Amino acid sequence: MYALRCDAVNQAIWDGLPDEARERLALALAAACDNPLAATQPYGEDDGIMRTLVTGDILVVIYLGHQTKTLHIFQIDYLG
Template sequence: MYALRCDAGNQAIWDGLPDGPRQRLTLALADACADPLRFTQPYGEDDGIMRTLVTEDVLAVIYLGHQTKTLRIYQIDYLG
C-alpha cells in the first residue's frame, strides 16, 4: 500500500471539484494507492514513476516513490 501525498494547491483543486468528480477521483486514488501500476497509465515514456490517473472527468498526474511507498499528486485537471 502506498501513502498518498498532496500539496495544499492540489488539495484545494481536489476539494473544489463537484461532488461526482471528487468522489470518482477519491476512489481512483484509493485503487492507485493499493496497486499504482495497475490503476494508472504511463505519463509519456513508461518509466514506472510518472503516471496518469484518469477518470471520466478528471486527469491527475502522479509521481510514484517506489522506495518510500508514496504516491504524490503532481497535478489535477478537471475535464468537465
C-alpha cells in the same frame, strides 16, 4: 500499499471539484494506492514513476516513490 501525498494547491483543486467528481477521484486514488501501476497509465515514456490517472473528466499526474511507498499528486486537471 502506498501513502498518498497532496500539496495544498492540489488539495484545493480536489476540494473544489463537484461532489461526484470528487468521489470518483477519491475512489480512483484509493485503488492507485493499493496497486499504482495497475490503476494508472504511463505519463509519456513508461518509466514506472510518472503516471496518469484518468477518471472520465479528471486527469491526475502522479509521481510514484517506490522506495518510500508514496504516491504524490503532481497535478489535477478537471475537464468537465
